[in-house]
Amino acid sequence: METIKNYLETMFSTLPNTYEVQKAKKELAQMMEDKYTELINDGKTDNEAVGIVISEFGNLDELAEDLGIKDLVVKEPVLNSRKVTMDEAKNFIANRIRYGLYIGLGVFLCINCFVCFILGDALHFKTDALGIAFMFLSLAVAVGLFVFSGITLSKWDFLKNTDCSLDFATTNYVSDQKENYRGIHALFITVGVILCITSVVPAAIFDELTHRDTAFGGIMLFVMVGAGVLLFICTSYRNGAYDILLNLNRRGTMGANFVNGQQEDRYSNETVATIMAFYWPTITCLYLIWSFLTFSWWKTWIIWPVAAIISGVIKKVWGEK
């Protein structure tokens, strides 16, 4: 049955996402499923049943007029777009992960290039020579990483400049990868935010304990902000790769149904659906009102993780795939 579903998805992936097309796809799926079920019940093997169903499916050209897509097929050369293969998609993602890391490291070095200065100062070195040397070395390495990554990644510019599209199998693969990565992406962003917010904590603690300015607090601040930013960049590059690939499928075609954000969340309960439409704006308002009234920003952020958990639970209970 999976093969039949994939076949149908592939056939429809370049068609416009209209009511007529969706209806046709649903109806055809129904007929194919009925036929498949009966063939299996008659004792046919899965392969035989799939073979028969697909061979008796017919041709979508026959439906062009009924679906109102005849003009569209002629006007928009959807089929002429460059197909991105599965290998290319995998390569692209791998590249984005690696060079995302390099760029992240470059930024980390830029943020931390003064660290040696501070360290030298704290240890009462006679000259700043070491600090200066380290700073320029850091910057040089950072620029090297930027240039190298930029040039290597530029070979993928064709994804932006030419008309490309993904076939169903690749779209499915990328979509799955993105879905699997969602948790880690959220974790990276969360840890990154925590690192940035808490970066002042070591400095505060050191100052409190020693009652004098220590360099270590300052160094920790730079290192933590740098690490946080590194996490942001790495994970954004990876997640961005999935989005770039999924967005290749034309908006408005059935294939674009896979892109998150283009498809709205659906709920089985009418009331829940209405509430969820206002959920995040309401949370944002609550956060801002609470924060500005109390000025306890260090407390109010808790609203976000709590809201995210509640939203997750609601999606799990009332959400429709």
Place this chain on the structure above:
Amino acid sequence: MTNISSDVIRGYNDTMILYLLLNGPSYGYEISKQIKALSGEKYIIKETTLYSAFTRMEKNGYIESFQDASEIGKKRTYYRITDTGRTYYREKCDEWQLTKEVVEVFIHKKPDLPGTMTDA
């Protein structure tokens, strides 16, 4: 083996579907199965052909569609024939009678090959 030319039969898919709907509402796969069985497996209607016929006839008001639960409780689209559909069906039957009479005239009854008949 001779196959049915889809160009020729296309004009009569509607007739077959309407004939089957005269006995009561039915759905896509059921109709394709009956066409296959009644034709002695000589004609298998493609899914796309069937769907195209459904949408066209529904637009013309010959049939109506409605949702109903199947035996196993799944929602399914059923079709029923309308009065316009019945009239259209009778017209198509008359048309076929005429078509058959006309074409029949030009079909060899005897197993003679074309060109073997000579004027005496």
